[in-house]
Amino acid sequence: SIILSLYLLYIYLMILNSSVNRFPTFSARDKLIYNQTYMYMSYMSYMMPGVAGFNTQKEVIKYYTYFMMNKLFKFHVLRDNTTPKMEYMENISYNMCNMDRNLLATIVGFMDGDGYIRMTKKSKDKTGESRYSTPKAGNMNYIYMSLIMNLNENDLELLQYFHQHLNMGKVYNMTPKKGNKLARWEMNKTDLLNKIMPLLDYHNMYFLTHTRQKQYLLLKYIKHNKLVYYEDIMKYNKNINEYIVNNKINNSFYKLNYFNNWLVGFTMAEGSFLIKNNKDICFQLKQKYNLELFNNMTKIFNTTRKLNISKNKYMQFSVSSKNDIQNMINFFSFSKNHPLLGNKLMSYNKWLLAMKNSYRYKELKMPHMSNIKKNM
Known part of the structure; x- marks a missing residue:
């Protein structure tokens, strides 16, 4: 029944493909998700693991069937609470279409100046317990990544403002062992790989300083090549360096529209x-x-x-x-x-x-x- 439903939906999408822009009720977000639907159905929902946060064919079919029923047939379809990844994908699509592009570029520039992308080891012992200290022999060293901005505590409201618009990471006060109290905005691996990267790709934006570009391109290489272990960074160091050199922006910054x-x-x-x-x-x-x-x-x-x-x-x-x-x-x-x-x-x-x-x-x-x- 799933295959039959998928096939019928695919046929219907083919018919509507050339006329989607004639639907006055389709917002920019709707059109984006519609186009994604058509693309995925064209490939019969065979997605690469991890793309957009989905892991199975069933999740893809369930989400897009819900969307098309709601938007095209005007049915009221109830969603359960067992598919947070579907809600997550919907939120990302919404952000991509509705984010103030000028504000996003301003945030990227601010991150270029005051942020940094941290790449460290995160080991797990045989019990599965996570450790950040020097790993013992035989433990697995996973890649741990985060984007961090540390500012004066007086800038807490600014970080909260950015967080409010991006809805990524967490903002909090912290007191280091040495120095004054800080305001910190921290984004974890999920935020970076599944939120920041799709958002910047959608708006065709990049970090521009030498250091931040290298950090971000390393991040992209890790995602695109599905690197998991920290040792892989050294193993593929030559390929990583070539990737950074080939993709780094070195001139004509002023021509960028953001x-x-x-x-x-x-x-x-x-x-x-x-x-x-x-x-x-x-x-x-x-x-x-x-x-x-x-x-x-x-x-x-x-x-x-x-x-x-x-x-x-x-x-x-x-x-x-x-x-x-x-x-x-x-x-x-x-x-x-x-x-x-x-x-x-x-x-x-x-x-x-x-x-x-x-x-x-x-x-x-x-x-x-x-x-x-x-x-x-």
């Missing part, structure tokens, strides 16, 4: 809006390496200002002329880019207010005073 919003997020992580003791205004961006990336930033900021490079590895972009400062204001206040968020927004508004009260900068075009004070 680069401006990525730069907003990167500024939130690595930028500084400075007011000097003599009341002069300055904007700075600093990071290690990434020369070509920084050169592309100067194109977006519309400045000929040269980078300051120290010890052949520390990049600093700094502007203070009135013309360059106006370009910065135009970028952050008078563009269609996503606005700054969190403590960096407060810093930016204090910076603007200082210019409002300065004779030197009074001729610059700035946001209305009420907008500045509202965001302070």
